[in-house]
Amino acid sequence: MAASMVATSSNxxxxxxxxxxxxxxxxxxxxxxxxxxxxxxxxxxxxLSDRVRLLYRMFHRASLTGRMAQLEEVEKELDTALREFxxxxxxxxxxxxxxxxxxRLHEVRRHLASAPMLSSRVEGRVLLADLDMQEGRYELARxxxxxxxxxxxxxxxxxxxxxxxxxxxxxSEADRLYAEAEDDLTAxxxxxxxxxxxxxxxxxxxxxxxxxxxxxxxxxxxxYPGHWxxxxxxxxxxxxxxxxxEALEMLREVVERTEKPELQQALGEMYICAGRENLAQVxxxxxxxxxxxxxxxxxxxxxxxxxxxxxxxGAEPAEALQWARRxxxxxxxxxxxxTLAWALFLTHQTEEALEQMRLALSxxxxxxxxxxxxxxxxxxxxxxxxxxxxASVALEINPMHRRFRMHH
Amino acid sequence: MxxxxxxxxxxxxxSDIDYSPADLYxxxxxxxxxxxxxxxxxxFASAPSAGALDPDLLYRxxxxxxxxxxxxxxxxVSLESVLxxxxxxxxxxxxxxxxxxIRVTVRSSGSALVKFIxxxxxxxxxxxxxxxxxxxxxxxxxxxxxFIGGRDDAFFNDLTGFFRSINYAPQFYHVPHTMTxxxxxxxxxxxxxxxxxxxxxxxxxxxxxxxxxxxxxTPKLDLPPGxxxxxxxxxxxxxxxxxxxxxxxxxxxxGQNCNxxxxxxxxxxxxxxxxxxxxxNAWGESWVxxxxxxxxxxxxxxxxxxxxxxxxLEKDVDPELQKYKLVDTDGQPFADAALSEREDDRQAGxxxxxxxxHFIKRLAHLGWGFGPSISALGLQCSFDHGNSPVSVYRTYDxxxxxxxxxxxxxxxxxxxxxxxxxxxxxxxxxxxPFEIFVPNVCAVDMDTNGTWPFGRRLEDQVxxxxxxxxxxxxxxxKGGKYHVDLLGDPALWESAPILPKTPPNPLKNDKEFLDxxxxxxxxxxxxx
Numbered sequence: 042m043a044a045s046m047v048a049t050s051s052n053x054x055x056x057x058x059x060x061x062x063x064x065x066x067x068x069x070x071x072x073x074x075x076x077x078x079x080x081x082x083x084x085x086x087x088x089l090s091d092r093v094r095l096l097y098r099m100f101h102r103a104s105l106t107g108r109m110a111q112l113e114e115v116e117k118e119l120d121t122a123l124r125e126f127x128x129x130x131x132x133x134x135x136x137x138x139x140x141x142x143x144x145r146l147h148e149v150r151r152h153l154a155s156a157p158m159l160s161s162r163v164e165g166r167v168l169l170a171d172l173d174m175q176e177g178r179y180e181l182a183r184x185x186x187x188x189x190x191x192x193x194x195x196x197x198x199x200x201x202x203x204x205x206x207x208x209x210x211x212x213s214e215a216d217r218l219y220a221e222a223e224d225d226l227t228a229x230x231x232x233x234x235x236x237x238x239x240x241x242x243x244x245x246x247x248x249x250x251x252x253x254x255x256x257x258x259x260x261x262x263x264x265y266p267g268h269w270x271x272x273x274x275x276x277x278x279x280x281x282x283x284x285x286x287e288a289l290e291m292l293r294e295v296v297e298r299t300e301k302p303e304l305q306q307a308l309g310e311m312y313i314c315a316g317r318e319n320l321a322q323v324x325x326x327x328x329x330x331x332x333x334x335x336x337x338x339x340x341x342x343x344x345x346x347x348x349x350x351x352x353x354x355g356a357e358p359a360e361a362l363q364w365a366r367r368x369x370x371x372x373x374x375x376x377x378x379x380t381l382a383w384a385l386f387l388t389h390q391t392e393e394a395l396e397q398m399r400l401a402l403s404x405x406x407x408x409x410x411x412x413x414x415x416x417x418x419x420x421x422x423x424x425x426x427x428x429x430x431x432a433s434v435a436l437e438i439n440p441m442h443r444r445f446r447m448h449h
Numbered sequence: 450m451x452x453x454x455x456x457x458x459x460x461x462x463x464s465d466i467d468y469s470p471a472d473l474y475x476x477x478x479x480x481x482x483x484x485x486x487x488x489x490x491x492x493f494a495s496a497p498s499a500g501a502l503d504p505d506l507l508y509r510x511x512x513x514x515x516x517x518x519x520x521x522x523x524x525x526v527s528l529e530s531v532l533x534x535x536x537x538x539x540x541x542x543x544x545x546x547x548x549x550x551i552r553v554t555v556r557s558s559g560s561a562l563v564k565f566i567x568x569x570x571x572x573x574x575x576x577x578x579x580x581x582x583x584x585x586x587x588x589x590x591x592x593x594x595x596f597i598g599g600r601d602d603a604f605f606n607d608l609t610g611f612f613r614s615i616n617y618a619p620q621f622y623h624v625p626h627t628m629t630x631x632x633x634x635x636x637x638x639x640x641x642x643x644x645x646x647x648x649x650x651x652x653x654x655x656x657x658x659x660x661x662x663x664x665x666x667t668p669k670l671d672l673p674p675g676x677x678x679x680x681x682x683x684x685x686x687x688x689x690x691x692x693x694x695x696x697x698x699x700x701x702x703x704g705q706n707c708n709x710x711x712x713x714x715x716x717x718x719x720x721x722x723x724x725x726x727x728x729x730n731a732w733g734e735s736w737v738x739x740x741x742x743x744x745x746x747x748x749x750x751x752x753x754x755x756x757x758x759x760x761x762l763e764k765d766v767d768p769e770l771q772k773y774k775l776v777d778t779d780g781q782p783f784a785d786a787a788l789s790e791r792e793d794d795r796q797a798g799x800x801x802x803x804x805x806x807h808f809i810k811r812l813a814h815l816g817w818g819f820g821p822s823i824s825a826l827g828l829q830c831s832f833d834h835g836n837s838p839v840s841v842y843r844t845y846d847x848x849x850x851x852x853x854x855x856x857x858x859x860x861x862x863x864x865x866x867x868x869x870x871x872x873x874x875x876x877x878x879x880x881x882p883f884e885i886f887v888p889n890v891c892a893v894d895m896d897t898n899g900t901w902p903f904g905r906r907l908e909d910q911v912x913x914x915x916x917x918x919x920x921x922x923x924x925x926x927k928g929g930k931y932h933v934d935l936l937g938d939p940a941l942w943e944s945a946p947i948l949p950k951t952p953p954n955p956l957k958n959d960k961e962f963l964d965x966x967x968x969x970x971x972x973x974x975x976x977x
Contacts, residue, residue, distance in 0.1 A: 081666065089623040089671055126671070131625035162627045226740035227774050228505035229469075234740035264744045 063266035064105070067232060071102040092122050093131050100135060105232075107269060107299035115139065128155040134164050144342040146172055146372055163193055170201065177374040179209055179404055196222040196233060200240065207244050208375075209405050216244055235265035239274050243449075246278060247409065249441035254278050269295045273304065273447070276311075280445040285315035288445075296324075302331035303346050307447040310354060314445045325354050344368035348380050349448050358387035375406040379414050391422050409439035410446075470496040470503040471735040471776035474707055475604050478731050478891040479899025479906045486715050487893055490907075490969060491733040491779065492603065492707040499706035499972040500580050500599030502555040505743065507773050508710055509734040510551040514720035517727050517877070517894065518884070526860045528809075528852040531883050535805035538888055549719065552769075553597060553710050555579075561597045570718035582966060587718055594713035596967035602707040603969050605958045606912045609659045610696030613649050614640055614819075621649065621659045622672040634677040637840035638818020640916070641825060641947070642685040642693040648677060650685065651693060661701060683839050684825055691946050692825065696953035703959040704973055711967040716895055723895075730890040732780035736773035780889035782901075782911040805887050806848040809859065812882075812918075813851035816858060817843045819919045826945050829924030829931065831858040859883040861922045863902060864932040870900045877903075882918050901933070907962045907969065912954045913937040 078095040082088060096119055103111035116139055123132050133156040140148040149172055159165045170185030186202040203218035219241045226234045242257030258278060261271045273295050279288035289311055296304045309324035329350060332343040345368045351361035362384040369377040378401035385394035398418050401411060412435035420428035435442055472494040480487050491510055497503060518538075549567040556562050556576060563585070564574040571588030580598030587593060612620035616636040624631045637643065642650045652658050661667045685693050720726040816832030818840045823830045825838070833854045834841065845851035862879035871877055873896055880902040885892075893904035901909040914933045924931050926941070935941060937952045960970035 081664075088666075088669075090669055091666070093623070093625070129623075129625060130627045134625075134627060159627065162629075164627050223741050224739065227776075228738040228740055228743040230740055231743065234744075260744060264740065 063231070063235075063264075064268040068102065068105055071098055071105060074098045075102065087125075089126055089129070092126070093129070096122060096132070096135060100139075107301055109301070112139070112142065130156040130159050130162070133159055134162075137165075137168055141168060141171060142342070143340060144344070144371055146175060163189065167198070167201070174201075174205065175372045175374060177372070177404065179205070183209075194225070196225040196230075196237070199225070200237060203240065207240075207247075208408060210407075212244060212248060212407075216241055219244070231265045232268070235261040235268060235271060238264060239271055242274060242278075246274075246281070247439055247442075249439040251278060251282060251441070269298050273449075277307075277445065277447045280311050280314060281441060283444075285311065289315065302328040302335075302343070303448060305331070306346065306350055306354070310447075311445065313354065321354070325350075329355065341367075341371055344371065345377065345380060346448065348384060352380070352384055352387060358384060362388050375401040375404040375408070375411060378404075379411050382418060383414055386418055386421060391418075394418055395422055407438060409435045409442035412438065413442055469776075470494050470506050470708070471737050473733055473735050473777040473779040474602065475782060475905075476731060476733045476779045476891045477603065477905045477907055478729065478893040479904045480716075480893060480895045480897070481713065484716065484895040486713050487719070487729045487895065487899075488711070488713045488966070488968060489731050489891075489893075490603075490709055490711040490967070492600070492709045492969075493735060495599060495602075495706045495708045495972075498599075499708060499975075501558060502561060502579060502597070502708060504555040504557075505738040506555065507736040507738070507769075508553045509736070510553075510710065510712070511732050511734065512549045512551070512719055513547070513730045514716070514723075514726040515728055515730070516725050526856060528849060528856075531809070531852075531859060532805065534883065535887055551710075551712060563595060563597070565593075568718055569721045570715075589718070591715045591718050593715070593718065594711075594966045596709070596711040598708065599972040600707055600709045600711075600967070600969035601958075601960045601972055602702045602705045603907050603958060603962070604702050604707075605700045605910070605955045606702060607696050607699050607954050608701040609661075609699070610694075610953060611912065612659065613695040614638060615815075616646075616649050618648075618672065618677070620667070621669055623669050624672055628672075631672060631677070635842055636677065636679040637842040638815055639684075639840040640695055640819055640822035640953070641840075642695055643679055643681055643840065644683045644685040645681040646679050646685075648673070648679075649695075660699065663704070679842070681839075684822070686946075687948065691948045694947050694949055694951070694953070696951070697949060698951035698953065698955055700955040700959055703955075706972045706975070709967070709969055711969065713966050727895050729893040729895060730888070731893070732778060732888075732890045734775060734779075735777045736770065737776050738773055742772035778889070780891055781886055782905065783915045784886050784889045808886055809848045809855060810845040810851045812858060813855040814844050816855055816919060817841045819916065823919055826947065828926075829921035830919055831861055831921045832919055833857065857921070858918055863917070864922045864930050865900075866932045866934040870897050870903055872898055908957065910934075910937050910952075910954055910956060913952060916953065 075095065075098050078091050078098065082091050082095060085091065096115060099111070099115045099118065103115055115135075119132060119136055119139070123129075123136065126132065133152050136155075137149045137152040137159075140146070140152055149168055153160045153165050153168060160169065166185065166189060170182050170189065173179075173182035173185060183202070183205050186198060186205060189198045190202060199218050199222035203215045203222065206212070206215035206218060219237050223234055223237050226237075238257045238261035242254045242261065245251075245253030245257060254274075255278065258271060258275050261268075262275070265271070272291055276288045276292040276295065279285075279291065289308070292304065292308050292311060296308055305324045306328035309321040309328065312318065312321035312324070328346075332347050332350065335343045336347070344364050348361050348364035348368055351357045351364065355361070362381075365377070365381040365384040369381050371377075378397050382394045382397035382401060385391075385397060395418060398415050402415060412431045416428045416430075416432035416435060418428075419425075419431060470493060474492040474494065475490075477490040477492075478487060489510055489512075491508065493508070547567060549565070549569075552564040552566060554562050559579055560576055561579055562574060562576050564572075565587070566572055568587075570591055573585070573588060575583075575585045575595075577583045577585075577595055577597060581596070583595045585593045585595055609620060615638050616634045618624050618631050618634050622631075634648065636646060636648065655668060655670075657668050659667065659669070687693070716723045716729065719729060813832075817834060817837075820830045820832035820834040821837045821840045824834070824836070833856075859882050862881055864879065865871075868874070875896050877894065877896060885902045891905055892902070893899050897903040898906070900906050901911050901914055905911060913936045916936050917931070917933045920931045920935060922931050926935060937954070937956060939950075939952060939956075942950045942952060958970070962968055962970055
């Protein structure tokens with residue numbers, strides 16, 4: 042998908058050579074495996090090995106397609122397996138990972154603790170370090186990632202530390218770590234390789250280096266053709282370059298494939314940026330409907346998207362504030378603090394907004410959007426000096442930060 | 450802004466580990482044509498299918514040839530001397546020995562590229578059709594026979610019995626991948642079932658427990674809660690006083706295929722001095738293309754194809770190999786599976802010298818399990834278990850403590866069942882275990898018929914021969930000295946107080962081998 046679009050553009054980057062099979066082949070293989078295991082389990086439903094294998098393949102498929110309905114199906118089957126077999130380590134680990142995916146952070150710890158040794162396993166320690174990052178304990182997170190790397194320098198551990206550096210450390214160190222992670226991968230792990238290339242592309246994008254972003258995104262597409270995740274990021278880059286026709290076509294296709302409400306919102310916002318507000322509404326409403334349905338079911342993973350929606354195209358500051366407060370109760374980090382600060386500002390609670398903003402900044406985060414938000418807040422509060430300082434740093438990090446971007 | 454990063458979304462730890470073409474199975478090697486040529490066969494997992502090779506893989510067969518190294522007849526039998534031996538061999542391998550290499554990569558679904566690198570007979574490369582015997586003419590006019598493709602798996606072995614003997618839980622239980630401590634459980638290794646060892650003893654109600662079925666499944670049970678120890682004090686016996694064998698003699702690889710790289714190479718192609726360099730040492734490696742290199746297109750340079758050794762020397766590094774990641778090595782049977790315990794960071798191939806002390810400790814640990822079993826059957830044991838009436842679970846932190854117990858096992862000469870191994874009747878010393886596993890190579894003695902441990906012929910039952918290391922080779926049975934095939938003699942088991950009355954492993958392969966190259970039997974009809 043992305044390859045053919047780029048080939049027709051005036052972008053100087055050369056069309057990617059496709060490395061081989063990609064998304065569609067892997068999706069079919071996952072489906073075949075699920076079919077085969079389901080058939081076997083029909084005769085032997087109590088075979089624990091096959092039940093675990095099936096659950097993991099279903100999780101893999103859901104991660105691949107990005108379809109929330111498939112992830113929910115995994116949860117349902119996993120729940121049954123836990124009731125039937127008890128707190129087996131691999132079941133509890135999968136449950137903890139799903140909790141993390143759904144932002145049920147307190148549940149992550151509970152499920153890790155369900156299997157006595159799980160928290161001390163490498164896989165458990167990874168999740169705990171991820172929790173530290175999400176809950177604003179940045180130095181603990183870094184120490185956790187570094188310790189994991191010292192013992193097992195696997196690509197995913199390196200990628201985690203790279204992400205830490207991309208937000209809180211040194212951008213070149215982040216890119217170096219991503220590259221080191223890539224070197225750990227073989228030709229049997231092209232999905233992982235492509236994902237790393239997208240992270241490197243995003244790093245470049247967030248620095249305003251669009252040429253670098255193109256290089257990595259196209260490499261990702263070449264390595265693992267047809268993945269919506271790569272296409273999502275290419276669409277964002279196209280929109281940032283104001284190539285809205287191509288961007289919209291690409292993002293619409295991603296939305297159709299994944300049905301993700303956050304991408305529906307992004308599509309609506311892209312239409313607005315493109316000056317086609319009349320086409321935006323249907324997507325924004327669809328996104329909102331899905332968010333609210335999810336909340337009605339008791340889910341929490343769309344709180345930050347709701348805050349973002351109401352602070353943005355939804356234009357209901359009080360609602361934005363409500364959702365921002367609920368999200369920060371789940372996890373307090375520079376991202377949720379910045380969102381809350383902005384919502385407070387929109388509801389004219391400037392002092393409290395500044396307090397949250399200072400809290401976010403105290404993390405040591407180096408992000409153009411955070412600094413840009415800070416600049417706006419300090420300006421509104423009458424502190425022009427601080428405002429100029431943060432605006433300048435924001436531009437230094439990413440001269441293009443005012444261009445279109447998506448909430449990934 | 451992005452608020453979290455989740456490589457677990459794409460981390461294959463949450464997917465099935467695919468059946469991997471990088472999984473090496475065996476390396477066979479034996480002389481033919483009166484020692485003028487050597488056959489080397491490297492087998493590996495038949496993925497994507499038997500006869501189809503994976504284009505992301507690179508296989509290497511590494512070879513050296515050197516004189517037979519003889520241990521002094523009255524040589525000192527001590528820890529210092531064996532460690533000195535390891536050092537000396539290391540110096541030789543990492544120092545003076547020149548290693549030649551046969552490198553195989555897949556060009557397309559029907560062809561492979563074979564490169565001969567570093568041979569005195571001249572370097573060359575050749576593109577071959579897979580699944581077809583091909584004659585390659587070297588620069589000096591010598592002919593090398595080659596076959597790359599699908600074959601019947603030549604390994605015949607009661608793998609489940611072996612796993613039962615070492616109490617390897619994942620073969621019998623659903624063990625989560627996170628539970629790294631639940632592999633070899635802390636229960637004594639044994640050849641005879643232990644009274645009360647219900648975690649591993651044979652179950653009448655589940656005769657196929659732990660045996661992989663034709664559909665690829667293996668009947669397993671749920672892992673019970675720990676502790677997984679054994680507190681008994683005797684071997685299990687039935688009412689008639691028979692022990693229960695942990696082995697069954699079943700061929701767990703019956704009806705299975707492999708892919709194979711087979712060469713028949715003139716000895717003179719490997720070394721210019723065939724008269725003195727009577728050993729051909731070989732080991733195999735599998736490498737997988739790195740992800741980053743799969744994306745780049747790398748044109749084949751003409752020099753690389755025509756003269757690969759020169760291409761390497763001119764570049765100082767091996768440009769092709771830099772694109773790959775080493776996955777597996779193979780030399781001696783059971784060196785990795787039994788002695789290196791499958792650890793990823795112990796895939797050292799021939800350069801396993803640093804594992805020498807570990808091997809001694811590991812062999813001692815196995816000896817405490819297998820030794821008492823052997824003695825209980827009325828056989829003489831090479832391992833000093835102090836007349837223990839039952840197998841013991843004991844591990845060693847220090848090689849100094851382990852060595853005295855295992856010294857005889859390490860240093861005794863391994864008797865052969867007859868003289869067929871030495872067709873020319875030459876004064877070739879019998880091999881000793883310490884020199885078999887370090888370095889981890891298939892050491893083919895060109896003056897023998899290549900039967901293990903003088904190489905490895907297809908028909909050798911190496912798993913049973915490995916167990917014979919624990920027999921006292923000075924002892925006698927029916928008027929003859931113990932030897933490496935004694936445990937494969939059905940008559941031994943007929944007279945032993947044991948059930949089933951069978952040698953531990955099958956005596957022959959499920960398919961007849963071929964009389965001519967490529968010697969391994971044709972593959973079974975199913976693709977795997």
